[in-house]
Amino acid sequence: MTEVHLRDALDTLKSTGVRITPQRHAILEFIIQSMSHPTADDIYKALESKFPSMSVATVYNNLRVFREAGLVKELTYGDSSSRFDFITNDHYHMICNTCGKIVDFHYPGLDEVEHLASHLTGFDVSSHRMEIYGTCPTCKEHATKVQ
Amino acid sequence: MTEVHLRDALDTLKSTGVRITPQRHAILEFIIQSMSHPTADDIYKALESKFPSMSVATVYNNLRVFREAGLVKELTYGDSSSRFDFITNDHYHMICNTCGKIVDFHYPGLDEVEHLASHLTGFDVSSHRMEIYGTCPTCKEHATKVQ
DNA sequence: TTATTAATTTATAATTGTTATAATAAGTAT
């Protein structure tokens, strides 16, 4: 699964004339296999044992490259730093208000909303984004235990 | 309309023991009457003729007060700074990829999605957020003229 | 009123995520 995505992504990059460096490969691989929607700093820290001399700028540079190649989506929430999500199927995010955990879930067909919005506003629609907020099972558990 | 919202909002604030200062009043009023989802800096600039000595910190402080009182929602998009939106009915945002314009539209009942997400992930759901991206009529017009 | 206390604003410094710059290194093509 991860391997297929990685191979496809590398092909996409090559086809746009982007060079596959070891750092670039590692960053991309980390994002794909990560289920945690990492921040730039998460990625930097995760790879520092493998690439002790890698610069933060390299992480940011490559995240931009991936974004421009349409491989990665940048997500901004209320908190300070952006999170990065490898683009696969259409999915949405369930976000815990307490611990910040992000869980993906799939839901097809919000086409209806897109159509309505387009009709009401006169926009041409290209994409949409949705997040649902709440409390994850772990935090619920913890809350009941504490009180 | 604006007046009703403002009066309600002031009541909410008073009931939580927050003092209504001139700056606070002006910031709140500006957000409510503004259709443009202003940034902190927008607010600061808009009020500087009225309050020449007002600090940026005051704007941020009060935005936090309003947020904590449930009056205002903070929205982060890809760009650098947060935007603030007075909370009225459930509505979503249509955002232009080209000029960044934000247009509200109303759409009831994404309860179904909330339920599904809750069922799939085990979260308790508190709220959700959705944005749709596209091209606004003005930018479409402009694009056709240019080419 | 006056004194006292708490809340708010102001001015400014500190912090932090991100971007820009310049130098170095690595890969590619002639």
Added chain:
DNA sequence: ATACTTATTATAACAATTATAAATTAATAA
């Protein structure tokens, strides 16, 4: 090999936001 492009590194710059401390204002109580 030489020149040329691209990527990485190290570091400085920037910009949004937050923290801090002093000054101001408002509310309360004697």
